[in-house]
Amino acid sequence: MPEFDIFETVEKTLGAEQLKYLQNKLRGGKSNSNGGRYESNFAVYKLSQCIKSIFDGVTTKLEVASQEPNFVDDFVVWDADNSSKESFQLKNSANVTWNSGAHPIATDFDYHYQIDRACGVEKSVTTLTMSNETLYDELSQTIPEEISHHTNCILFEDYTSVNTALIEGHAVRKALSDICVYNEIDKLEHLHVVIKGVWEDNKSDIRDVDKFIEKVRAVKPEFLHSFASTDVLDCAASNILNNIDGFSYIILDKRLQYEYSSDSGGMFNGFKNMDADSDWEEFCAKVVEVNPQSFRELLLGVL
Amino acid sequence: MNKNRVYKYQDRGDIISHLAGLLSPQVSVSDYQNEMYSLGQLLADCIGNRVSINSSYCVVSTAEDADFLAKGVIDGLLGKVKQVKLACFWNYHSTPINGGVSTAPIIKKFIETGAESSDNLIVVKSIISGSCVVKTNLTALIESMDPKKIFILSPVMHVDAATKLESDFPKSISKRFDFEYLAMDKLRDPETNEVSPGIGGSVYKLLGFGSQESKNNYTPELVKARLFV
Numbered sequence: 001m002p003e004f005d006i007f008e009t010v011e012k013t014l015g016a017e018q019l020k021y022l023q024n025k026l027r028g029g030k031s032n033s034n035g036g037r038y039e040s041n042f043a044v045y046k047l048s049q050c051i052k053s054i055f056d057g058v059t060t061k062l063e064v065a066s067q068e069p070n071f072v073d074d075f076v077v078w079d080a081d082n083s084s085k086e087s088f089q090l091k092n093s094a095n096v097t098w099n100s101g102a103h104p105i106a107t108d109f110d111y112h113y114q115i116d117r118a119c120g121v122e123k124s125v126t127t128l129t130m131s132n133e134t135l136y137d138e139l140s141q142t143i144p145e146e147i148s149h150h151t152n153c154i155l156f157e158d159y160t161s162v163n164t165a166l167i168e169g170h171a172v173r174k175a176l177s178d179i180c181v182y183n184e185i186d187k188l189e190h191l192h193v194v195i196k197g198v199w200e201d202n203k204s205d206i207r208d209v210d211k212f213i214e215k216v217r218a219v220k221p222e223f224l225h226s227f228a229s230t231d232v233l234d235c236a237a238s239n240i241l242n243n244i245d246g247f248s249y250i251i252l253d254k255r256l257q258y259e260y261s262s263d264s265g266g267m268f269n270g271f272k273n274m275d276a277d278s279d280w281e282e283f284c285a286k287v288v289e290v291n292p293q294s295f296r297e298l299l300l301g302v303l
Numbered sequence: 304m305n306k307n308r309v310y311k312y313q314d315r316g317d318i319i320s321h322l323a324g325l326l327s328p329q330v331s332v333s334d335y336q337n338e339m340y341s342l343g344q345l346l347a348d349c350i351g352n353r354v355s356i357n358s359s360y361c362v363v364s365t366a367e368d369a370d371f372l373a374k375g376v377i378d379g380l381l382g383k384v385k386q387v388k389l390a391c392f393w394n395y396h397s398t399p400i401n402g403g404v405s406t407a408p409i410i411k412k413f414i415e416t417g418a419e420s421s422d423n424l425i426v427v428k429s430i431i432s433g434s435c436v437v438k439t440n441l442t443a444l445i446e447s448m449d450p451k452k453i454f455i456l457s458p459v460m461h462v463d464a465a466t467k468l469e470s471d472f473p474k475s476i477s478k479r480f481d482f483e484y485l486a487m488d489k490l491r492d493p494e495t496n497e498v499s500p501g502i503g504g505s506v507y508k509l510l511g512f513g514s515q516e517s518k519n520n521y522t523p524e525l526v527k528a529r530l531f532v
Contacts, residue, residue, distance in 0.1 A: 160470070161471045161472075163438055163442055163471040164470075164471060164472060164473055167442060167446075167472065167473060167476070184409070184443065185442050185443065186406075186407070186408045186409045186439045186442065186443060187408050187409075189408075189439075190408045193400065193403060193406050194400065196403075197399065219399050219400070221408065222399075223408070260530075262416075262530060262531075264532050265415065265416060265531065265532050266413060266415040266418070267413070267416075268411070268526075268530055269411070269412060270393070270410055270411030270412065296530075296531050300522060
């Protein structure tokens with residue numbers, strides 16, 4: 001993110017009184033654990049979207065931060081390629097307005113935008129994120145005109161159980177399934193736990209999304225798409241596997257994913273991690289050595 | 304009498320004796336397996352008046368429980384219900400982030416033909432502690448089926464397990480839960496976090512698997528018998 005002395009910029013741009021307000025605001029912090037949970041869940045959601053943007057090549061360098069010193073500080077995404085910054089204010093409450101109170105949200109958003117522009121951010125967006133649908137409907141229709149050119153509203157519902165959220169099709173499910181090898185709740189929940197844990201352990205010192213991805217990949221398993229080149233089984237091994245009735249497999253993301261179906265018995269499927277090149281070699285050698293003629297021999301002798 | 308354990312059927316000496324058998328310091332692997340099988344039969348017996356001869360059931364088991372506890376349940380249900388099918392899961396149970404929650408992603412699964420069209424589910428687990436494995440396997444199945452009733456059977460449950468499990472599902476699913484247990488424990492071992500006295504320690508070791516890795520390389524006889532007919 002642009003390197004600026006935020007406090008000096010605030011004093012120059014907005015004045016001493018606003019500087020004092022910002023310093024007090026930053027000292028306040030979050031008041032309860034529900035807020036902390038909501039922020040962490042939202043971080044998983046946004047980080048998953050950032051990881052997808054990197055995977056898809058939409059942008060080459062993304063940075064993220066929370067509690068970044070500024071007026072809108074709950075979560076920030078900075079896209080260096082496009083000099084654009086989106087700053088999120090999270091509200092896990094039904095009792096929020098744009099203009100009430102000593103320091104209205106609309107004023108914070110206005111100050112934040114002015115400071116971003118003063119710091120050289122070409123495109124600054126302030127986003128109010130709410131957990132309450134009724135509140136979202138109301139506030140998204142009544143964005144004050146003076147901040148409407150840089151302000152969005154989004155609905156991100158709160159959840160205490162990741163499993164329930166995934167079953168019910170919460171937006172975080174799509175965000176996770178976009179970067180996960182499998183669109184299966186057990187793998188998505190595991191990835192949620194890993195992303196949330198890595199974020200909570202490292203949010204004070206990691207900004208670069210690439211570095212964050214490295215940290216996530218260091219946890220095994222993590223089920224992130226690897227985009228590794230597709231390995232190919234050696235000819236002898238693949239010939240043997242291709243001749244087993246009812247058995248099929250694909251090689252994807254450093255995994256051998258397989259399925260066996262028998263009309264009378266049922267369906268058996270699973271995967272085998274092949275993190276190192278030597279894992280493939282060992283697997284192929286074992287297939288050739290055992291030379292299974294049926295899934296029974298393959299399952300009991302190789303898999 | 305352990306004041307931190309509550310037996311559901313206090314007048315059933317046979318149940319209490321089999322539960323005590325799991326805790327014996329000298330218990331052999333085969334004795335432990337036999338105790339689990341007997342407890343499975345007893346659990347099936349305990350839900351006997353809540354199952355119907357006109358309905359089909361899918362027994363959901365982990366790989367480690369399949370040949371013992373789950374087999375006991377299945378054998379105990381035969382003749383009392385229209386049909387019993389099997390779904391078996393191999394989970395990788397771990398705590399991926401230090402100090403965080405545990406997860407149990409599925410690395411292999413076997414679904415018997417017709418299991419997913421069963422009227423009801425019977426989830427079987429040797430112990431329900433944090434309910435992570437039960438939650439994972441049950442979730443995988445309800446993505447593709449719509450059971451009327453979901454029985455959750457275990458010889459031993461931690462006192463908080465049912466509430467925890469219910470909180471991990473939408474109300475529309477958790478209202479179908481019907482728990483059956485034989486003992487409920489209040490304590491956890493401060494070092495291992497295992498339920499105490501629970502089922503006597505690590506079920507992988509006590510059932511003879513040694514480790515999670517060897518458990519995940521094991522194919523239960525119950526699966527072989529169905530898959531390789």
